[in-house]
Amino acid sequence: MLNALEIVTTVIVGVMVGVEFSVAFVINPILNALPEDSMVSGRAHGGRMLGAVMPVWYIGSLVLVAIWAIAGWQHPGAGLVVTAGALLIVSVVMSILLLVPINDRGKTWTAENRPADWKRQVNRWDRFHYIRVAVIIAAFALLVTARA
Numbered sequence: 768m769l770n771a772l773e774i775v776t777t778v779i780v781g782v783m784v785g786v787e788f789s790v791a792f793v794i795n796p797i798l799n800a801l802p803e804d805s806m807v808s809g810r811a812h813g814g815r816m817l818g819a820v821m822p823v824w825y826i827g828s829l830v831l832v833a834i835w836a837i838a839g840w841q842h843p844g845a846g847l848v849v850t851a852g853a854l855l856i857v858s859v860v861m862s863i864l865l866l867v868p869i870n871d872r873g874k875t876w877t878a879e880n881r882p883a884d885w886k887r888q889v890n891r892w893d894r895f896h897y898i899r900v901a902v903i904i905a906a907f908a909l910l911v912t913a914r915a
Contacts (some may be wrong), residue, residue, distance in 0.1 A: 769838050776831040777910045780855075783824050784907045786898075791900050793874070795893060804878035810889065814874035818867075825862060829855045832910070844913030851913070854906035858899050865895045 778879040790813070798809040839845050869892040876885060 769835075769842070770832070772835050772838060773910075773914050776828070776835050777907075777914060779824075780828045780903070780907050780910055783821075783828055784903050786821075786824075787900050787903060788818075791893070791896055807876050807878055807881050807885065811874050811876050814870045818870050818874055818875045825855070825859050829859060831848060832906075844915075847909045847913035849908040851909035853888075854902050854909070859907070860894065861899050861902070862889075866892060867898065869895075906913070 794813065795823060796808075798806045798813070801809060829852065832855055836845060836848045836852055840849060869888050872882075873885075873888065873892065876882075882888070
């Protein structure tokens with residue numbers, strides 16, 4: 768049973784990492800290359816869509832890692848799982864404090880109502896997102912290593 772939990776958790780966290788990596792290094796660069804009005808619309812739509820899914824994914828991943836850490840406490844790699852869980856906590860706190868407030872504003876923007884400093888806000892979100900991606904990649908790597 769623990770083996771199945773480890774696999775499911777690792778896959779779910781891995782797919783989340785892939786989505787967030789894609790946002791940082793594929794989707795946003797594509798959107799940034801569009802005319803400004805289209806970029807604003809694309810980012811707003813992405814913010815609404817992913818903003819609805821990612822909280823569940825982040826919290827669900829954290830819960831699965833916590834269950835793995837508790838269930839596998841006596842097994843090799845438990846410390847790696849706990850450390851991965853701590854990194855996922857960091858990513859959730861970062862999201863709530865730094866990224867969600869910007870996303871909540873950005874998902875309502877249109878070409879007509881975007882604020883004067885919208886580019887600064889988008890760049891700030893991107894910088895925080897790069898850090899968050901690095902944090903969740905590290906958590907994922909620890910989970911994979913714990914499985915080895």
